[in-house]
Amino acid sequence: MSLTFKVPIFDVKNLSFRVRGVDILSQISLEIFHGEYIAIIGPNGGGKTTLIRMLLGLEKPSSGEVRLFGKKLKNFKEWYKIGFVPQRASLVDENFPATVEDIVKMGRVANRGIFTSFSNEDTKIVEDAMLKMDIVDLKEKMVGTLSGGQRQRVMIARALASKPEILILDEPNTGVDMVSQQRFYKLLAKLNKEEKITIVFITHDIGVIADDIGRLFTINQKATICNDPKETLSCEDVSTLYGIDAHLIHNHKHEDHVC
């Protein structure tokens, strides 16, 4: 992958997170550049979500520094450039009074001034985000009545409505069926290729990641960065990372070996 921009979106240096003397993450250094498609894998409790939370300023690191678009987190103001879809996104409260359109519109809230209401342009951007996620037909529906896969697309449309440069998704497939998952990965790849949106997502679906992603971060207290996962990710790596036996399954369609 050619890294044409010099200033990375995320520039992380020696980031550590300690709770009551126990290291959750130690000395993580990494960079994320424009246009990248990155998957983060690792065992539960390995610190993946903590890392994302520190990148977004939701958790304070014990030491180290995060720079976002070249700025220190506390000085960063252009949050609309970041689209975040958290782990529990598809597990929305069923009684929450929101139509699909209500939720997607939330993506425009931070972009407008206090004294202005939604403009025609906002409405157009919201429509566009729903179109990209193929949820226009659902716009009047209550979000609590949707399936896991539909909710997931609503949450991504909400993130897209702020016109982000980077989308960060934390295990977005929790509570989503297999067919929706495959459709979802296709959508992510499309956003990355056609819209040039940088994508970073945490996943457990090791089988899926080999196809489209550019780089792979494995997080288990420390970070291992794999620049060419198709070539270098082996089942031994996965076994070491998760502490379990991984077996090769031959994937006839793509002629890839996946674990």
Add this chain to the structure above:
Amino acid sequence: MTEMFAYEFIQRAFVAGIFIAILASISGTFIVLKRYSLMSETLAHSALVGVAVGLVAGYNPLWVAVIVAVLSAWLIEYLRSNFSLYSDSILSIILSGSLALAVVIVSLGGAFNNSLFSYLFGSILSVSNEDVVTIAIVGTPALALLLLFSKELYFITYDEEVAKTSGIKVKLLNFLLVTVVAIIIALSIRVVGSLLIGALMVIPTSAALQYRVGFKNTILISLFFALFSVVFGMSLSFYFSLPSGATIVLTVISLFILSLIVNKK
């Protein structure tokens, strides 16, 4: 029904009541969705401390109630963010502490009388011109702030962390919300009473949520239920000489039960 409007005190009570129905139902929507329902009860009891101080010291009890309720809301938020205490424990401690303090102040001041009873359960007889003016002067900016930030507050009630990572000033807006709610509760105790105002905040929204409609319509239904309950409840209060807070709350609970039945899954 029209003959009761011949009385000036009824006109005053209705103006104050309608104002409070609007304030309580709109702020109540955010309170319920944020799971802050118990907070309205706690702040109502804190407002009672203000009433007690006002009654004993001879100040306008409504103004003192507003100040004490706001201070109490800030204390709750401070304790929540800086100590490892469960939210409902904090609310429970401040609720009972406030009530105890109010009773002690009133007893020491020798003002444990009918006047306090009206602040506990609401009284349409006792709404003065000064009260109506106070409700209008303080309530209007409170409502304006709520409406101005309604989209941001809605986003925060949906998902606080996502709102934060979108650049919304979550801490500041939470602080603003509890301040406005404290003000609204303190203003409401004249008409609804401190023991019953929590119900006017929480029940119209809880009933509206049964209809499973979008945010705007939920607020509108909640507003309608609150207005109907205040108007109907105050009329009952007038004709049967009952405390207005009680009749208002019983009306809104009837609407809630009706909503539950109509929307049974």
